[in-house]
Amino acid sequence: MSQTAIPYLFMRGGTSRGPYLNRADLPEDLDTLAEVLLTIIGSGHPLNIDGIGGGAAVTTKVAMLSKSEDPWADIDYFFAQVSVEDRLVDFKPTCGNILSGVGPAAIEMGLIEAQDGETPVNIRAVNTGAKVAAIVQTPGGVVSYAGEAAIDGVPGTSAPVALQFMETVGGVTGAFLPTGNLVDVIDGIEVTCMDVAMPMVIATAASFGLTGYETAAELDDNRDFFARMEAVRLKAGVMMGMGDVSKSVTPKFGLVAPPTLGGTVAVRYFMPWKCHPTMAVTGAQCLASCVLTPGTVADVAIPNETPAHLVLEHASGTIDVVVDFANTTSGFEVRSAGLVRTARKIAAGEVFVPADVWHEN
Template identity: 80%
Template structure:
């Protein structure tokens, strides 16, 4: 069997990992591209044994980079979420953790030139239209991965990658509150449907008879919870104007409970058919915005800061994540200006990844 070679970097970005490639090295049409990514990852098997996926939703993600035609941006970042056990690819969402590696990868690929001890890379997340500024450590004209920054969900320390997200409101649905309501009741459960960086259906853990402090493994073993959550998520997706979301990873799902480790609030984030082992960067922005918005399901669960920017500490299944939210409270309600986070990334491998030529012959 002959195979087609595709150049790639294999990187950890935040608490996710996957291949980073130049968009120009991949097929243009989405149908062929999806087949290539399925073969590359090895989707369709729980271990992704015939590909480079890691058998989990956080390790079957793909970043595709290109020089941007946008006058503001340096790089276009196109994201794909490949399923683990189903041969499916979702091009609708973006991923903030994988985005953590986009700045370093763009420099490594020669798409962006280092500009000093730190290099600022302006990134357009083409899936949603969000604009993100990444500050990458580049002493001596090369990306440095060594540093003292620590993020929960990843062992050890690494160089910080500072991210500032803008234009994240309504990226998928066109609205901050896609249903027009701060709270909707679906299947007897109150939820807030919000679209900030990622559309999420958010509920209180107690509404499902949960504490909110369960581990990811405990939640994934709770089939009764998923049997209630998934039909609710699908109905919410329709109410949010997203149509039939049964085969889509969006909207995601989130649970809230009072903090118990000194943070602002406790969260659990679902991808949506598995609990995230830590927290998605995009999800963190949406959940933080929910906390800061009066009248949502977060009301009464957290002490909400009055100052702006506000530091929101989300406790999650592996620790916590800090989100610095710049916002305004106007007569029209909560207005998000930007959200900042610090992540880390590391280059794990570089070379060529191979797919069967009957999937794509490289033309």
């Protein structure tokens, strides 16, 4: 056999898309797994011409699912960020947008049985240990992708997928504030380093001479800004205990600015070598937590009520985040964050990799 066939679902989850695979159908060894995923995506070419990637970081993501042995969870979700051109696979982060499709995909794969009406799916994000409770619309015991929920960055409407993120603090670094400080100064730029759902380095747009309202394309074209930002990110990675992050997509970088569309704050999110066309679900939680924490660089006047409903203005519209938090004697505490996303099954079948990449015994 010249090629190995691997069953897959191809799905949009939130504002990202990619293959959803059964972990049991893949090699256990991470080095071999990385080669398989690079081949599936077609990493190494700007158009991913020899794979099913889409030539952008939001379309070169992979979800791998399995039944969970965790007593709380139904499904284990193992995420991989595959690079477009550099032939790199990062297993460190998770992705909240792709997670939006995990519940529907798990039902479609037969990993969990659908209920009539709505099906709760408890998900453990393997990469970070976060727990996420999802509610999938399943009228008649079948996943529905039709509905009136709309999210900016995706055309049309779909069935809502409700997500409640728990135990997201310190998933990568072990600390809410990995450097121990609300604000650090790196290369003359004030930043807040925070680890909630996603480790991030957050600064004001003004500190880089930006408005914070630039389009994603305008920011991507600003190579001087990216050079300065990457220098800060690399130093922050060391300060956050993450070591050399030059070949890792984490920590991510975020910019904040005063709102202009009636929201809570304007934000731009970086993946990190390009600006996200919309907003990452995990990044939205971290940015919202930064906004809610007194003394950070995101000094925004907000009502001190919990749960707090925040509206983040991103490059393609807005995203709503509901954060349950508490100000305790030991500091700010994030309990959970809720969002509503959508997902859609696009294709199903088999994806092929050459047998010399992996031949299943």
